[in-house]
Amino acid sequence: MNNDLLLKIDELKVSIGDRNILKGLNLEINEGETHIIMGPNGAGKSTLGNVLMGHPEYKIDSGNIYFNGEDINGLSVDERAKRGLFLSFQxxxxxxxxxxxxxxxxxxxxxxxxNVPILEFQKQLKEKMDLLQIPEEYKERYLNVGFSGGEKKKNEILQMAILDPKLAILDETDSGLDVDAIKVIYEGIKILKEGKKSFLVITHYNKILDYLAPDFVHILVDGKIVETGSADLANRIEELGYENFKK
Amino acid sequence: MKSRKKTYVEDIDRTIYDISNKERHRFATIKGLNESIIKEISKEKDEPKWMLDLRLNSLEIYNSKPVPTWGPNLSELDLDNIVHYIRPDTDMSHSWEEVPEDIKDTFERLGIPQAERESLAGVGAQYDSEVVYHNTKEELTRQGVVYLDMETAVKEYEDIVKKYFMTLIPPSYHKYAALHGAVWSGGSFVYVPKGVKVDIPIQSYFRLNAKGAGQFEHTLIIVDECAELHFIEGCSAPVYNVQNVHAGAVELFIKKGAKLRYSTIENWSKNMYNLNTKRALVEEEGTIEWVSGSFGSRISMLYPMSILKGRRAKSEFTGVTFAGEGQILDTGAKVLLAAPETSCIINSKSISKSGGVAMYRGLLQATKEASGAKAAVNCESLMLDNDSKSDTLPIMEFKNDNIDIGHEAKIGRIPDESIFYLMSRGMSEEEAKAMIVRGFVEPITKELPLEYAVELNNLIDIELEGTID
Incomplete structure (x- = not known):
């Protein structure tokens, strides 16, 4: 692939309080690529998503994050969003x-x-809501208040669709959802995955492979990426479990 | 989004507002209020004798009553130089250049026209609201509605005014009601005849057009049987007065089957003691709806009271209070359930930041006649930092067992996770907090006409700026 490097994570070490979570993580994502991060609970998957977005609770002890060639370690959360980073919250x-x-x-x-003219925006909103099969009346509802788990996740993807980021990090977007909801969400993502948009998908299980063809699958264990491979790797995980990747 | 300039709306340095030396000298011998000043005011207004008597009686009560000590500390309130601002021949003007930058800046950002700004700041010519007023007036006259400034009403509708004026808020009610009775000036008078449903909200324009108005204004509204009215008073621009006390009175009479919605947004300059008194008397199947936004002031004590006198009379109170640095906003609502099947709903929201104190003080009383009455009280407070304080003090006194009561109080802070969430969608920390606060007060803004809702949100934005670094 000839696309440009979008995200480069270099020997990243991150802690929260006195707990070390990421212990020297390296990752590169080019424009237009889809990466999947899999790993057992507590490996640091969600930490990675939060750190990339700039969550103030996580402390970067060493290492760098480059987005579009820029070191973003010192950038506030909103500045990262403006540069095209998006996190779909768990x-x-x-x-x-x-x-x-x-x-x-x-x-x-x-x-x-x-400025986004209101009529133009409403048209765009309706389009994306239809795509994700979200009933129109939801736009009048208070944000996530009284939403079911599935509705909240769909709403996250709706936000991604509207904000059109360069890199979307999807943190366990499929967890806790029934098969139908997962189908709608991933088919939505598939359609939205156009042009040069890149994805970093954090997930527990490989249902996603039915919808998205990942360019890379990474196994994250104990704060480090211990193996990188193609879609096959996800299937091997299914059979072998994470134990075999632990050292 | 453009980054906005941060502005601290600071307390006003009183010294730069003091009247020139020449005038201070002129009144140097007069301390406090006395009979001759009251007579002078009354004479200037060419009032009937009963009004003069009411003023003099009020003065006597005012002088005899102690400063109340059950609430915020009022001991620093200095009323000695009050004479300057109520005496008819006092020259009140100071110059626009002297008005502090923060106040000017707030006017600018609220989009207040220059003429009105000067009036709000108490300088220069009075704001000419005659054109707006006349358009409203024509429509109202056609429906038989009387809408006048209070001084004119005393002359033109003397019988009605005399029958109602300060009967619901008698001078004996408390010290500042007595002060009001003695020196009241300006305000609005509205009479809506039987069965007339006024379809456009009436907005008060008079408060700025009389000396001492906006400080001691009197509002008297009578909504006759089965009539309906929405009255809007106040504005979101900071009302600046040299004398730092506001003791207005609002008396609302809602007759059988009538309905009144009374909406106010008040934003006082931060040197102000706001000691306003508001009461509504509601008869059988009548309804009073209060919508109230309280901003600014050093100390506010404001507890609109609904007296539900007739069977099935109703009261609904929706209020928001915002207390910033150095401010104590002690606000709430009072309801007297005095007849069978009366009902009330109280929804109060308060926000405090930078050490501000927002207190909900409520009183709910039921007489033994109030069988089958219902009351629901819901207070929510949002503290924006650890220095600020919020508390609720709901007092209930019932003389009847057959009453259905619901009470809920919530005090909280903005979760860090919510701020992170909104910031991850491109909003600055400031914008994120403002959005959460706007959402918090949404139950109130949605009760306001659009332009007031917009103003309320602008006010919140202004109040929040400068608090986040």
Missing amino acids: YPEEISGVTVENFLRTSKMAVTGE
């Missing part, structure tokens, strides 16, 4: 009194730094 927050539509339009304007 547990999205509920924001009372703020409608989905208002939130999405405000976010869109914040990310692009441009």
Whole structure:
């Protein structure tokens, strides 16, 4: 692939409190690629997503993160979003009194730094909501308030669709969902995965392989990527479990 | 999104507002209020004798009552130079240049026209609201609605005014009600005849057009049987007064089957003691709806009271209070359930930041007549940092067992995870907090007409700026 390097993680060590979580992680993602990160609980998968987005609770002890060639270690969360990073949350927050539509339009304007005319926005919103099979009345509902698990995850993907990031990190987007919801979400992602958009998909299981053809699968164990391979690797995990990758 | 300039809306340095030396000298011998000043005011307004008597009686009560000590500390409130601002021949003008930059900046960002800004800041010519007023007035006159400034009403509708004026808030109610009775000036009078449903909200324009108005204004509204009215008072621009006390009175009479919605957004300059008194008397099957936004002031004590006198009378109170640095906003609602099947709903939201204190103080009383009454009280507080304080003090006194009560109080902070979530969608920390706070007060904003809802949100944005580094 001739695409440019989008994300480069170099010997990243991260701790929270006095606990070391990432212990020298390396990863490179080119434009247009889809990477899957798999690993047992507690390996540091969600930490990776949070650190890339700039969560203030995680401390980078050493190592660097480059996005589009820029060292983003010192950037605030919103600045990262503006540069095209997106994190789909495992547990999205509920924001009372703020409608989905208002939130999405405000976010869109914040990310692009441009005014988004309301009619144009509504048209775009309807399109994406249809794609993800979200009923129209949801745009009037308060953000994630009273949403089921599946609805929250769909809403995350809707946000991704509207904000159109360069790199979308999907943190356990498929966990806790029934098969139908997973199908809608991954088919939505498949359609949205156009052009040069890159994905970093954090997941427990390989259901995703039915929908997305990953370029790489990485196995994350105890804060390090211990193996990288193709889609096959995910299937091997299914058979062998993570134990065999631990040292 | 463009990054906005951070602005601290700081307390006002009182010294730069003091009237010129010449004038201070002129009144140097007069301390406090006395009979001759009251007579002067009354004469200037060409009032009937009963009004003068009411003022003098109020003055006597004012002088005899101690400063209340059950709430925020009022001991620093200095009323000695009050005379300057109520005396008819006092020259109140100071110059626009003297108005602090933060106040000017707030006007600018709220989009207040220059003429109105000057009026709000107490300088220059009065804001000419006549055009707006006349358009409203024509429509109202057609429906038989009387809408006048209070001084004119005393002359033109003397009988009605005399029957109601300060009967619901008697001068004996408390010290500042008595002060109001003695020196009141300006305000609105509305009478809606039987069965008339006023379909457009009436907005008060008078508060700025009389000396001492906006400080001691009197609002008297009578909604006759089966009539309906929405009255909106106040504005979101910081009302600046040299004298730092506001003791207005609002008396609302809701007759059988009538309905009144009374909405206010108040934003006082941060040197102000806001000691406003508001009461509504609701008769059989009548409804009072309060929508209230309280911003600014050093200390506010504001507890609108609904007296539900007739069977099935209803009261609904929706209020938001915002207390910032150095501010104590002691607000709430009072309801007296005094008849069978009366009901009330109280929804109060408060926000405190930078050491501000937002207190909900409520009183819910039921007489023995109030069988089958219902009351629901819901208070929520949001503290934006660890220095700020919020508390609720709901007092309930019932003389009847057959009453259905629900009470809920929640005090909380903005979770860090919520801020992270919104920031990950491109919003700055400041914008994220503002969005969460706007969402928090949404139950109130949605009760307001659109332009007021927009103003309320602008106000919140302004209040939140400068608090996050």
